[in-house]
Amino acid sequence: MPPRPDTAGLFPRAGAAQAWHNWRRHFSDFAQTHWRELTIAVPYLWLLVFFLVPFFIVLKISLAESLIASPPFSPLIEWAEGEALRIRIIFDNFAWLLEDELYVQTYLNSLKISTVSTVLCLLIGYPIAYAIVRAPPGARHILLLLIILPFWTSFLLRVYAWIGILADRGTINNFLMWTGVIDQPVRLLYSEFAVYLGIVYSYLPFMILPLYANMEKLDATLREAASDLGAHPATTFFTVTLPLTVPGIVAGALLVFIPATGEFVIPDLLGGGNVLMIGKVLYGEFNANHDWPVAAAVAIALLVVLVAPMMLYQHFQSREMEPGKWR
Amino acid sequence: MTSATSAATDVYLERPWLDAAAEPFIRIQGVSKRFGDFTAVENVDLDIYRGELFSLLGGSGCGKTTLLRMLAGFETPTVGRITIDNADMTEAPPYQRPVNMMFQSYALFPHMNVADNVAYGLKRDRVPKNEIARRVAEILSMVELQEFGKRKPHQLSGGQRQRVALARALVKQPKVLLLDEPLAALDKRLREQTQFELMNLQERLGVTFIVVTHDQEEAMTLSTRIAVMDAGRIIQVGEPGEVYERPKTRKIANFIGSINTFDGRIVTVDGDAGELALSCPAFSSPLKVPREADLKAGQKATLAIRPEKIMMSKDAPEDRALARLQGEVVELAYMGNLSIYRVQVDGDGGDNNDGDGGDIIQVTAPNLQRVDRRNIEWDDRVWLSWRPDNSFILRD
Incomplete structure (x- = not known):
């Protein structure tokens, strides 16, 4: 060839x-x-x-130092005179957070408010989710839609709306004075109560939806089996339904707890100056004080505080995924 | 006491439904259940006796499960009354009934181990702790799961789960055990084995079992009696042999096993001999078959014969008393232990005259010879014959 x-x-x-x-x-x-x-x-x-x-x-x-410059903090790496490369790490900001009692107090207060709100959301959300699951299929979709409906309006607008409802000359006070129950406006706005109300109202769907998703998968014959074996409805609830909905409770609780701890808008608008929460402090350091490094340290510290609950969430999520574990 | 009466008493002990004086253990009286416009169960009357293994048999949607759920208390009858051991249970909630159920899905609590699942019912009755432990251990060894107490349900095989469900339902020593498709989730081999275990267990404990099943073979082997259900009604109640050999309607005959039918007309009725003569176009002379009480001469009737009761031969059978047909093997299915033949009989079928050949008759025959020595093959001309008193009259 x-x-x-x-x-x-x-x-x-x-x-x-x-x-x-x-x-x-x-x-x-x-x-x-x-x-x-x-x-x-x-x-x-x-x-x-x-x-x-x-x-x-x-x-x-x-980890930087506050400067009056743009950007308002010292660089992490700089070229010193000559050829030496200098890395500057300063822990002053974190030390400051621990020294000043205000920060610690605020963190604790944030955790308290988010914990109480989570418990309230659970107490209100659990029966709602349960009722939705037990509702006839047609009604179920409408009820779910109603839970999601608030998301169609801006979160900010909805929180502002509460100001109109809770204010001294707001809807509630006007109504109570009109009926003659009170003759002086009751202080509702700019209180811890208003913050709780705002958080529970805003985060309730985040509790209900995971609970619903969990309860929907629950086999109804398990309840029948419990009843058949002699359990009254209340006993059935505490021995069968509740233990099997723990993954939903954990998911919902963390979805409420984690963002509520760092919440800024609600304590700012509904709590005014009377309620200290870490989100507000962070905003203050950043905007009013222009102290970016301290603001960043506050943010990192918040993250550290929330790492434990986040890992818990991760753990339960992966357990949920395991085939056949709960079913 | 004469031996005759004692024999009769024994019969009544084993088959109380034959004794008019026997008192039923479970009475279902005029029970209907409606869901909106849909009637799931319609006007059911049923008596079940103590110690029976009673089957509710029917296709899906026939109302058998709804009836079972009314016995368990998960549904309340729209009308009618249910009594168990002389106590009215019509409105009683499930947790106040002396009844336990084994669910089709087993419904084991996934968050509890086997022992806790079994102990659940006893705890609800506030049985003392050490007695709970004893009874749980006892019942687990009875279902041969004594080693598995600490396992979670998802760590068990299907057959083991089934036995846990059975143990959980039996440990409370219920007056009645309800079983919803107890063997449906098991594979064929395990199903056969479990069938016998279930029967032994029932006999040993003397608990009344009510089984819901769609599997006619399962119902036949397990039951003392079968109630066949269709469209919410009970269409026949009887012992397995009775339901199989003398089904009341074509529907029942078709549901339980296979059937060959011939249209005909009644010629004479002989009350004394308990026979009637039926003339069918398919046969040259009238056939004598067992009499059905309310049929009269001149009426149309359908003759039915089960496939396994037909003899098949290449030579013409000599006995003139047999019902005889000639035809050609058109299909043959080898099943291992037996073969199914489909034979097209000569001439036009009795039911029409369209010239497309005669009826197809199905015959099953045990494979007495090895398959390579089979003496009847495709396209062979054969004679079909059977004793007329093995056939029966069907009404539609």
Whole structure:
């Protein structure tokens, strides 16, 4: 057989097309064998860019010194005179948080308010979720829609609306004075009560929805089995329904507890100056004091406080995923 | 006491439903259940006796499960009355009935281990702790799960779960045990084995069992009596042999096993011999079959014969008293232990004259020979014959 003439040099365009073709084939081979990795890379990339990088920026700022400059904090890495690379890490901000009783007090108060709100949400949300699950299928969808309906309005607007309801000359006081129950307005707004009301109102759906999702999966024949074995309805609830809805309770409680601890809008608008919560302090350090490093330290400290409940949530979530564990 | 009466008493002891004086243990009287416009159970009257293993048999949606749920107390009858051991249970909630149920899905509590599942009912009755432990251990060893007390339900196999469910329902020593499709979730081999275990257990404990099933074979093997249900009604109650050999309607005959039918007309009724003569176009002479009480000469009737009661041969049978047909094997299914033949009989079928050949008759025969020595094959001409008194009259 005569040797084939080398035509690549004679037809350069054909060679380029061949190279493009080869590259495409390689890529599709790669995509076919690595599609799992490629798919999973997308959310990881997202988390990296939008969560992890900002977190490290905040961490960096918390370890810096406040300056009157732009940006208003010292750089982490700077070139000293000559060639030496200098890394400056300052823990003063965190020490400050511990020294000043105000911060510790505020953290504790935030935790107290979010804990009480979570318990209130659970006490109110559990029966609601249970009633929705037991409702006939048609009504169930409407009831679920009603739970989600508030999300169609801005959160901020809804909190503002409470000001109108709770104010000294607001809806409630006007009504009570009109009926003659009181003759002086009762202080409702700018109190801890108003903050509790706001948090419970705003976060209740986050309690109800995971509870609903959990209860919906619950096998109704388990209740029948308990009843058949001689359990009164109340006993059935405490021995069967409640233990099996623990994953839903944990999920709902943490979905309320975690954001409520760092809540800023509700204590600011409904609590005024009377309720101290960490979100408000953070806002103050950042906006009023222009002390970015302390504000960043407050944020990091809040994260540390919430790591424990977040890990708990993770633990229960993965347990939920385990096949056959609860069913 | 003569031996004759003592034999009769024994019969009544074992088969109390034959004794008009026997008192039923469970009475279901005129019970109907409606869900909106839908009638799930319609006007059911049923007496069940102590120690019976009674089956409610029917296809899906026939109302058998609703009836069982009314016995358990999960549903209340729209009308009618249910009494158990002379106590009115019509309105009693499930937790106040002397009845326990084994659920089709088993409904084991997933957050409790096997021992806690079994102990659940005893705890509700405030049985002392040490007695609970004793009874749980006893019942678990009875279902051969004594080693599995600490396991969670998801760590068990299907058969083991079934036995836990059974133990949990039996440990309270109920007057009646209700079983909803107890064997449906098991594979065939395990099902057969469990069937016998269930029967032994029932015999040993003497508890009245009521089983809901859609599986006619299961009902046949397990039961003392079967109630066949269709569209919310009970269409026949009887011992397995009675329901199989003398089904009242074509529906029952078709539901339980297979059946061959021939249209015909009654020629004469002989009350003394308990026979009637039926002339069918498919046969040259009238056939003598057992009499049904309310049928008269001149009436249309359907003759029915079970596939396994038909003999098949290549030569013409000599006995002239047999019902005889000739035809050709058109289909043959080898099932291992037996074979199913479909034979197209000569001439037009009795029911029409469209010239497309005669009826297809199904015959089952045990494989007495190895398959390679089978003497009847596809397209063979064969004679079908049976004793007329093995056939019966059906009404629609």
